[in-house]
Amino acid sequence: MTGEEDVVDPADRNAGKEREMVRDRPTVRDVAKVAGVSFKTVSRVINGERGVRPETAERVMAAVRDLGFRRNVIAADFARGGSRNQIGLVIDDISNPFWARLTRAIEDVAVANGRQVIIASSDFEPAREHRIIESLIAQRLGGLLIVPVGRDHSYLASEMELGTAIVFIDRPQGNLSADSITFDDYGGARAAVEHLVAHGHRRIAMLAQSLTIYTMTERYRGYRDALAGADIAFEPRLEAHVDTAEGARAATLELLTTDPAPTALFCANNRMTVGAVSALGAVSALGAAQRRVALVGFDDIELADALAMPLTVVRADAAELGRTGADLLLRRMAGWDAPPQQTVLPTTLVQRGSGEISPG
Amino acid sequence: MTGEEDVVDPADRNAGKEREMVRDRPTVRDVAKVAGVSFKTVSRVINGERGVRPETAERVMAAVRDLGFRRNVIAADFARGGSRNQIGLVIDDISNPFWARLTRAIEDVAVANGRQVIIASSDFEPAREHRIIESLIAQRLGGLLIVPVGRDHSYLASEMELGTAIVFIDRPQGNLSADSITFDDYGGARAAVEHLVAHGHRRIAMLAQSLTIYTMTERYRGYRDALAGADIAFEPRLEAHVDTAEGARAATLELLTTDPAPTALFCANNRMTVGAVSALGAVSALGAAQRRVALVGFDDIELADALAMPLTVVRADAAELGRTGADLLLRRMAGWDAPPQQTVLPTTLVQRGSGEISPG
DNA sequence: CAACATGATGACACCGTTGTCAATACGTCG
DNA sequence: CGACGTATTGACAACGGTGTCATCATGTTG
Secondary structure (H helix, E strand, C coil): CCCCCCCCCCCHHHHHHCCCCCCCCCCCCHHHHCCCCCCHHHHHCCCCCCCCHHHHHHHHHHHHHHHCCCCCCHHHHHHCCEEEEEEEEEEEECHHHHHHHHHHHHHHHHHCCCCCCEEECCCCCCCCHHHHHHHHCCCEEEEEEEEECCCCCHHHHHHHHCCEEEEEEEECCCCCCEEEEEEEEHEEEEEEEHHHHCCCCCCCCEECCCCHHHHHHHHHHHHHHHHHHHCCCHHHHHHHEECCHHHHHHHHHCCCCCCCCCCEEEEEHHHHHHHHHHHHHHHHHHHHHHHEEEEEEECCCHHHHHHHCCCEEEECCCCHHHHHHHHHHHHCCCCCCCCCEEEECCCCEEEECCCCCCCC | CCCCCCCCCHHHHHHHCCCCCCCCCHHHHHHHHHHCCCCCHHHHHHHCCCCCCCCHHHHHHHHHHHHHCCCCCCHHHHHHCCEEEEEEEECCCCCHHHHHHHHHHHHHHHCCCCCCEEECCCCCHHHHHHHHHHHHHHHCCCEEECCCCCCCHHHHHHHHHHHEEEEECCCCCCEEEEEEEEECCCHHHHHHHHHHHHCCCCEEEEEEECCCCCHHHHHHCCCHHHHHHHCCCCCHHHHHEEEEEEEHHHHHHHCCCEEEEEEEEEEEEHHHHHHHHHHHHHHHHHHHHHHHEEEECCCCCCCCHHCCCCEEEEEEHHHHHHHHHHHHHHHHHCCCCCCCEEEECCCCCCCCCCCCCCCC
């Protein structure tokens, strides 16, 4: 009995037990029978279509209540050829507060219009993004909001022709004619670094994620141009590229050991800022000397004003981006067919102290 | 021509243009025709079912590629009686970092199992929660993870009997036999307040959201019992209930004016903590006297160690809650039918400084 | 070699709505 | 009073897959 009498993959063994979808819910036909009308009339009532006598509608409603009927949305969407009421949202990572705020703003707009939001995190991986988008498209949903990672979205062209509304947010699409809404990344970054220059800094380090990401290249351009505009020679050693806040923390500690050390730091997004702030806090715990590194971050963060060193940032309003994007998407879904638009939202420099520290 | 020749609601005017779902996508039948097989065989191939000769499968795959066929998930879900691959998540507010982290953990588990996540924020409103859940149920999706707000979920009983898996997380359901996973809110809160007591505090204020929320009543119980255990008379004036971080900020400033002022503050969740920290920061900017209010918060927050006063917190691991909940839900969806379980996850006191300040 | 298990494929019903069009009843108008 | 628009209702065909069962070819076994 210890032989291999029944060699099955444990997953398969479970497969048979897979909870199957039960079918005994009341349908429009059941309701119709109780109400003494045709099922089409029931369909009219539950969809609020006009052309049903009030007393008939009342009878139907009563039957709906009695039976506990719930409209089968999947069947309805199927009959209509797609889901009007779901919009897909592809972002880098929902646990990043910036995207969380954006998501909430989008959800608010969606809910106000009777829609639901399906979210998916791409984790900066073009392959994963592609998989996610394919999967969302297969859902035949009404619209898609995408924070793109990949460089080629031409595979979406046919889908858009078939009527799927797609709006790219925060970063522009690649190889595709579509709407996009972005921030003035270049301008914001340049203003941030020029602000540091204006306070006398000439050794300004930059912390960024990989330059394969559009926003990063733009902010990097802003950084380089601000330096060049002040006749400051660019120093590769003052530039670090990491993926996570934890990485940024380590990179900051590393940067501070270069000789001569940078007197200021520009962080290209909120992950970089969190890592840098955390590192500077640790340093200041050791000796107060290096605490006086000036810091400007891109993206605002919560409690920026309660930090040991209140944080100066370039604020990019995630909620506004979300609202604007969702509004545009809904307008497209409603059939608006003007040529694709490229909208650029402004950023604001918020001075709180960390960016106004002088060198030395 | 200025007459009212055409009085229509602008919304209606647009309605006619509503982008209709286009139907000219290739279907299994189109693929079948090209590949010279029956549409059922195509269905077999795209679902990876066994029992198709490799060369036949190859012909089908080629046709799929040529035509750009994409499986219509809505039709498939419909035929099967429901969606296996979407799970619904109902939380208070996705923009709260705690829920954002939870969501990410859930998404990771979902994606690893080929599922998508639909999120919806209840905003602490039972009515909105009910609407959202009804709407998710209508989608006939495979499972539901709910952070409940309402006190009565008996309306879900019939749904669960029909096979929808439901797991309640962070807070228990009301009037319904179902799985729940919560934190040890009482124990965590009690430990936090006892920690303050141990450092000599006797005037300990509490900042919480409305006690209609389960976690708040539990943490409040912990607070009261910790006080009682130390023979400290409860003072209603040291208790404040607000909804938002902004409200918590104002309430903290208010609390500090009571005479005698509290020497310590327990914040019942991350929103309260953010508000309090922000307020204490402002106070310390004025005069350093009141800065020495001890503070322990429930829930960890980002950069807690980089604050002007590094924050002591009761950590409740949102990611663990999410993973545990999603795992359980998937097991239920797979047909596991053990009796409902009430799981309680532990919390940890993380000492960083703000909770170890002595009074006076 | 007959009987039979197995593998590959096809025919066809079915899921629960929506959309289209026909049928019927009713009121109005010439 | 008959023709005709209008309001109400019903009959029925989609929609694009999945599931069930039948069919046929191909070994396989005693």
